[in-house]
Amino acid sequence: MIETKKFIFLSNRQRHVVSFLLGFVLLAAIGLLVATRLWFQDQEIKLLSIDLIKLAVTAWGAWGLILLYASANSFERINKETRNFLERDIRRAFDTSALKIDKVAIDPINEGLKLNLVVQTRNSAVYEFVSGTGFSIHFYCKLNVYDLAILVFLPEAHASNYKNIYETSLKYLEDNGIKVMFMGVFEERWLPAKQKRLQIQILRSLGDDFLFDAARRTYVADLIFGDLRAFLVRAQREDARQV
Structure with a gap:
């Protein structure tokens, strides 16, 4: 047969x-x-x-x-859909959060949020996520067809107490079966003056047909926004408290 x-x-x-x-x-x-x-x-x-x-x-x-x-x-189709997810789907999720009704953000926490694409390769990208006050963090996404790895770059000063500062964010991810790892503090050569950043890695399994499932891609992009917004808010609050 x-x-x-x-x-x-x-x-x-x-x-x-x-x-x-x-x-x-x-x-x-x-x-x-x-x-x-x-x-x-x-x-x-x-x-x-x-x-x-x-x-x-x-x-x-x-x-x-x-x-x-x-x-x-095909390799070409996979590359195309990977780029679309990194360039369009993720950006759309972040842009949608900034929608306003009568010039007022639907969620006050989302007021003025902005996402900037810093650099991109075939299957990865680095983004700058900026709050309405200008405070920002960076994150790196790498999509390997079935798996998505996200590195969140947070202020170096938070490293010694990161479990308390980001407790609710980390617990939410762990409770939902998402792998989260503290990677350490490293010098980021792509940042101005090569500043050091605390790195937290998030690993998600996406399934076999993720790249060709529009609903699944939209859902995962929204999850990325929710996760990164939580880290941004907590990082900004801790940064303001330490000043």
């Missing part, structure tokens, strides 16, 4: 060969049917050609689905 899944992993050249053979069989069957009508009358050949046409059309239908699936899972 032929496993159809194996066709998904054929190279482009092999797919072209299969497409050519199926096309040749279909054209040959149509040509044979036309020949039985124009040049020679043979009922058996006519029935054979009709059966071949039916078989070829059925095969093309199945092959078309395989080609569509293979195209959806």
